[in-house]
Amino acid sequence: MISFSKQNGKLSVFYNQLKILEHSEICPLVTLKEGKESVDMYRGNYFIEDETLSTLSLGSYLLSESYSEGRGVSTLTFSAQGLAFSIELSEREGRLHLCFSSLPKPYNRLVLRLFATEDEYVWGCGEQFSHFNLRGKNFPLWTQEQGVGRNKQTEITQIADRLDRAGGDYHTTFYPQPTFVSSRRYFVHADTYGYANFDFSLPTCHQLEFWDVPATLTLSVKPSLLEVVQDISLLLGRQQILPPWVYDGIILGMQGGTSTCLKKLEVMQSSCVKVAGLWIQDWEGERYTSFGKRLRWNWQWDDELYPGLDTEIVRLKQQGVRVLGYINPYVLADHPLYEEALRLDLLGKRCDGSVYLVDFGEFDAAIVDFTKAEAVAWYKRVITDELIGFGLCGWMADFGEYLPTDVVLANQRPAMLEHNAWPGYWAKVNKDAIQESGKSDEILFFMRAGSQQSLASCQMMWAGDQNVDWSEDDGLPSVITSALSLAMSGMGLHHSDIGGYTTLYGMKRSKELLIRWAEQAAFTALMRTHEGNRPKDNWQFDSDQETIAAIKRMTDIHVYLKPYLMHLVAQNAQQGRPVIRPLFLHYEQERFFGVKDSYLLGRDLLVAPVLEEGSNSVVVTLPDDVWVHLFTKVEYQGGTHCIDAPLLCPAVFYRKESDFASLFASLQ
Incomplete structure (x- = not known):
């Protein structure tokens, strides 16, 4: 009223x-x-x-x-x-x-x-x-x-x-x-x-x-x-449920050719790591710039770098391992898809009618004009034929935020008004291509750029390009803040690159950071690693046997929680309850209104990751309830506690009165 x-x-x-x-x-x-x-x-x-x-x-x-x-x-x-x-x-x-x-x-x-x-x-x-x-x-x-x-x-x-x-x-x-x-x-x-x-x-x-x-x-x-x-x-709008296979293990980010990827997979499987997918971002080819390794933005299989990948995709899927790739809404100048889009007049233009080429850092690419129905239909066919038809079960749908404000678009609306809308257009292109292929229950795509349209169109967000460090604004702590802020904006599905991405100016990923990041990622809807923009500078999931064992442990826990995670994702789809939640969504007290270093995974798990280098404990304020440490089984009442958190034993608690208490209690 x-x-x-x-x-x-x-x-x-x-x-x-x-x-x-x-x-x-x-x-x-x-x-x-x-x-x-x-x-x-x-x-x-x-x-x-x-x-x-x-x-x-x-x-x-x-x-x-x-x-x-x-x-x-x-x-x-x-x-x-x-x-x-x-x-x-x-x-x-x-x-x-x-x-x-x-x-x-x-x-x-x-x-x-x-x-x-x-x-x-x-x-x-x-x-x-x-x-x-x-x-x-x-x-x-x-x-x-x-x-x-x-x-x-x-x-x-x-x-x-x-x-x-x-x-x-x-x-x-x-x-x-x-x-x-x-x-x-x-x-x-x-x-x-x-x-x-x-x-x-x-x-x-x-x-x-x-x-x-x-x-x-x-x-x-x-x-x-x-x-x-x-x-x-x-x-x-609400996000749809995820394909069931995403809960069956970790998605390992890797690149460098067919042989390299298969060897990495063999190393992990020989140590009994549950692998749900291989995310191969350079399936379409690679190029190098001063930033580090970049990708060849022509969304077709590079059979020289990845010989036999088409048959390996089939074989791996039979083993329960999916292969995922990469795409974004631009096409690399002077390559086949660019030439085809140019011939069909599907690209954004400059005022003089020439194609608008955007500088992406030592290479140029053109904008597929999503305000033109023919361009949308063409790009959906690219996804259907070159990605889904090739056998990929998912991909990173990258970028979406670069639309220049002086580009001329087919609908004649000022680009200043289309710029913020562009990530939503891009999300819908992906969603519709998957739906029209009849594979919505099989294929996963994830994005970093978003708009309000993303709630109805994007299947899964990821936090983008974090530094490979512990910084509050751009490192491991920032992925929790980002997940919580998205939850309060109505977006309930979110994950991050395990270990971060940006490796510049002397930053290098440490072993400790990678393992702590994996601990946090185990208590999200999706676990996925990334080598970073300079892989040789970073500690990787297979850098030593101890790290492999750590990845295995956290992946096992993630897989064990599959019934609970599927329940949460269904809740998000049906009721709009985000998977990662601020504490105050269930304990509406001012003392929790500013908390961004711990979160609820659904109603019944409270996660307080280690976010400081060298730390082996966390201080956490538990809401008024009876909480049981997921690993030590020690019970805690509401209040502030200092909790030991050595590597591979993060501070995670379940609510004693949870309907899933028997599942949590039986975790060894």
């Missing part, structure tokens, strides 16, 4: 008795801006500035109400200097919807202020790596490279900025989403793909700036935070 209150010169708007908007002449609800942006993109890193040319605060207001076809609509009209802007408020399907009029010229920026309290917590905005609680900072929402280091105070970030403009910041992300959840038990979602900036730093309001007026701003109030999160995915 929508209600209004006028008191002390302020207009307050309530929905289901919760105050959501407040307007006064001193602090108006609506401000209009005229802005002129400048956008500079360098290899997926965006540098965006906005010059404010004029500002107009709309201090006066008029409230009117009308009813038609049984539906009540309240209209707030704000005005100043002869210009007006209107907001229509209505209730549909148990949610409040705000619809906006067009911006009066010359204004092209809309600033809305939602009511806030000083003690409020905020989560979401897609995938955030540095901060889980977003209160106190502003978050530009723009898909791009996450950046190296992602903290301007760290040496790694400063080096990356100085040498390659690639350092990133606390807010840079592959997966922005204009959705946030408040500890006051509501969510807000803005139906827009334009650039936006959500500022949660002000004490009495959340200031949302849009460069494209949202089609709708949706707000939902629920009795609990868990129900709020469930309602996000009910609105935007």
Whole structure:
């Protein structure tokens, strides 16, 4: 129910008795801006500035109400200097919807202020790596490279900025989403793909700036935070269940040719490691740049690097080992798929009509124009023929965040409005190609870039290109923060590269880091390794027998939990309950609102990974319940405890009253 209150010169708007908007002449609800942006993109890193040319605060207001076809609509009209802007408020399907009029010229920026309290917590905005609680900072929402280091105070970030403009910041992300959840038990979602900036730093309001007026701003109030999160995915979409084989072992990332991969598999299988799949990212060929090993972006089997792979795929599948590959939404210039797309006129263009070639770091590639139906159909055929037809049971659907803002697209919409939408288009291309092949229950794809469309279209997210280190903003700890923030945005399936990826500026993956990362990954929906961009610099899953044994132990645990994991993934698909959950979704207490170093795996497992180099213990606050250590079987009551966590014995607890208690208790 929508209600209004006028008191002390302020207009307050309530929905289901919760105050959501407040307007006064001193602090108006609506401000209009005229802005002129400048956008500079360098290899997926965006540098965006906005010059404010004029500002107009709309201090006066008029409230009117009308009813038609049984539906009540309240209209707030704000005005100043002869210009007006209107907001229509209505209730549909148990949610409040705000619809906006067009911006009066010359204004092209809309600033809305939602009511806030000083003690409020905020989560979401897609995938955030540095901060889980977003209160106190502003978050530009723009898909791009996450950046190296992602903290301007760290040496790694400063080096990356100085040498390659690639350092990133606390807010840079592959997966922005204009959705946030408040500890006051509501969510807000803005139906827009334009650039936006959500500022949660002000004490009495959340200031949302849009460069494209949202089609709708949706707000939902629920009795609990868990129900709020469930309602996000009910609105935007839910991920499907995963193919059953993904729980049967680890997916090993490897490359270098048929013989090399088969030898690595033999080494792991001889040590009884359960292997569900081989993720061979260079199945289409390789190329080398100063960054390290890169891939040949022509999505066809390289039979010189991988002779006989077509028959090996069949043989391995009979053994229960699937082969996965790699693809992204671009085609390498002067290669067969590029030439075919060029001939069929399926590529993004420059203003002069020439093909738009994007610099991806010492090589160029073209954009398949997903706003053109013929291009979508063609790329789905590429996936169907070259990947599925070849026998791959899955792939990394990489990139999606590089769309230049000056590319000319077939639908004639400005690329500034298509940029954030692009990862969702790319996800849908993959999903539809798999569905149309009739193999939705067999094939897995995973992505790093995302948008709100990803909830309905992307099967599985992965955290992207973490540093091979322990840093809070870009190392092992950041994958937990990212999983939790996505969970609060409605995306319930997430995993990461075991051991991280980015190996630059002296960073090298250590044995300890790889094993600790594997410990955490065992308690997610999917275990998958990555060699990193410079494999020879990194400790690998087969670097010594002790590491192989560690991988085996954590994989065995992951496989043992298959019934529980399948239950959680089904819950996510059917009810919108994320697999990895913040503690407060089941224990709604303020002491857990900022926790980002531990999480619930479903309702019944609490995971507190070791996130510091050299540490053999963790301090964890357990909610009020009886918890049993998964490995030592020692019982703990709620409260703060220092838990021993030597290698291969992570601090994981199960709820004694769990329906799965017998499964957990029998783990040896």
